[in-house]
Every structure is written in C-alpha cells, then in structure tokens.
Amino acid sequence: MGLTNPAIGNGADEVTTVAAVSPNWVTSRLDFLTNWARSNSLWPMPFGTACCAIEFMATAASRFDLARFGMERMSFSPRQADVLICAGRLPFKLAPVIRRIWDQMPQPKWSISMGACASTGGIFDNYSMVQGIDTIIPVDVYVPGCPPRPEGLIYGILLLQKKIRGETIADDMLRDEKLVGPSGLFLRPERVDELSEPFGNSVQQTRSS
C-alpha cells in the first residue's frame, strides 16, 4: 500500500515517545496521507492545441496507459480537474482561454507544460505566439520534446507526483492563487519580457526584421 512509514514505530508507547521528540509528527503523517492520495488520483484537464495532443492521446491509450498512475479520468470540465496539461503551442488568442480555465480549476491544482512550444514558444518566435505558457499561468513541470514521446510525458507526470509528495499542507503559499493583477499580468512585465526573450537561432533576428 505504501502507507506504512518506516520512520514510525509500531507500539502505542513508542508513538508518544516519537511525538515528544518531534512535535511535527502529526503534520508529517497527514502530509504523507494527503500527498499519497493527491499524487495517485490526478485528474488531467487536457488542453491540446497541436501535435503534442496526439502524443498525449497515445499516452492515455492502451499501450502507454496513463491509468496506471491514477489518471484514467480525463476531466473535460476544469472544475473537476487537478492538473492542466497544455499539449501544444499557445497562440495569444488562446491566452485568455487557458487563463480562464486555470482560474476555474479548484485548489489543489498543478500544471504541466508539454513540449517545446508550450514551454518556450518553440519554433514559433513570432507575433502571434505566447513565448512559454509560464507567462500566462504558473507551471510545475516542463516536458521537453517536439513533440515529447509518451515516455517523456509519463516521466514528467512522475516528476509531478514526486513534487506533490514533497508538499506540505502546512504551507499556505503552495495553494496561493496567482491571479492576474492590476497590471493585467500575473508576473511583473519585466519578467514576462525576460521569459520571452529569443534564444538559439532566433537571436540572429532583430525585432525589425
């Protein structure tokens, strides 16, 4: 089951001893249970816009079988979803849409940026494409690839599960809603510019070319 914590003894008298030594005993135990439940029943909200969505579908289908990780239920309603998977490039026209979906998802929630385009804008370093969805919503795991193979996405999901197992319910900051502020962005404008900066071959181009 994975529910037994070897750090804890099994006699009642020992429990009081451990509690006396470590006042965090209850917290860590509850965290373990919560994180165990959360990480093994992630319901994905698929936001598929391009070829990454094909790989995502393959991941969910029988050969790679996402159900092995408790993710067999695709939640096409954001209100019942735990993890937003952005599979594919995100044009600026869809930016308010993904932001609305993210805002509609209840806490606790996580997001995976699948593929080069969702993570950085990829080859689409142009006027119409968001240069990484982390300028629109907070991202937990970036999966590289163009598109990533199902193994890559599954590795990303396992990393997300690992990340969830390290969380604690005592930390309110983890569940803070990072809303779009009065500036119209959820990050500082300089930060968005910095994240969107061209790299690789496209640094050869200027904004006027």
Add this chain to the structure above:
Amino acid sequence: MTSPSPSVAALRAEFGTAVERHLVSCGQTVVYATRERAHDVLGWLRDTPGQEFNYLTDVTAVDYRDPERQLEVVYQLRSLGRKADLRLKVALDKRAPLEVRSVYDLWRGADWLEREVFDMFGVTFTGHPDLRRILMWETYAEGYPLRKDFPLRGHFSRAEQTRQALAANPEAHYSLEELSLAEAHGDLPQDMQERLARGERGFLK
C-alpha cells in the same frame, strides 16, 4: 501548357483596357484587372456561358518585398463543369486606401476569405456584410501581420502583447449563436446572462 487560357481573349474583347495584362506562370493563366472593373470582370466570368467560373477557390493577397511594388489581391477561380482554372489579380496602390469591392454577392464563400485578407493585409472590401478580423482577435491593435513592413515579432513588447491578449475577453466578440448558447440563454444563471450582455455585439440590446 504555356498558351494562355482562352478566357483571356474573351475578356479583352469584352472589357478592353480594364484587363491590363496577362501572363502564364507554371501553366496557370494570370489576368490583371483594374480595381474599378474587377467586380464586373469577376461577375462576367461567373455568369457568361463558356466561362462559368462558378467556384471561388481562394481570395488572398500578396505584399512584395519591393516597397515600390503594388499590393495584389488574388482571386483564384475554378469552373467545376469545365474543369478550368483562372487566376485574377487586382493591383492596389499602397499610398492610397486599400479598397476593393467585395465579391460576397457573387460567391458567398468569399465571406471568410475576404475577412482573412482584411485581417492579415488591411484590405477593405466595400460591401462585405461583416468585415472584421477572423484569425487575430478583434481588439488586436498591432496592425496587419502579413504586410512586409510588419516586424516578425510584432510592434509591442512581449509583456504588452501578453497583457493585451489576456484583456481580450473573447466571449464579448461572439454572438450567442456562435457560442451555441442562444436556446439555453434563459436557463443560464443571472450573472452569466449579465456577463454575456455586457460585451454582446448588439444581439441582446
């Protein structure tokens, strides 16, 4: 096939100097018409027996790298019955307002094609019933992306582009029918009805 389509001779006989020049490119006959007579030429090509170009394959435009060269609006025609193609171009002077008469009344399929040319090149199609952006969102303020003087990454900074995109409020620019909500509107919660009404394009007012 290097000889021009027989439609060219018929067009010259019918319209004279309104047909400016023609050329054959990769087996495809290209005819240039003046902006003023282009609509007449296209209507004639559609309705005249022996021409019968009853299918408008595409409307698009070309902006050349040479700033002196005119912007060309391209009509690709097809006669489904005769299995023949014809390409008609209208050159527009970039110093004057980019305007050409809409062919929506000839081919209904021109609706979205002309909206796309308007969106990407800023060509105004007079007489089009619903000329607004189709690919970019309606409040897009950076200009016309396929013009050669448009920088690849746009005019604004990435932060400003992101801010404007997030402020776009896409629901405000679709009718209830486009959102498939018209029939269910009465059943929607009050706040949602108000939200739809706030940005509605005249449907609820």
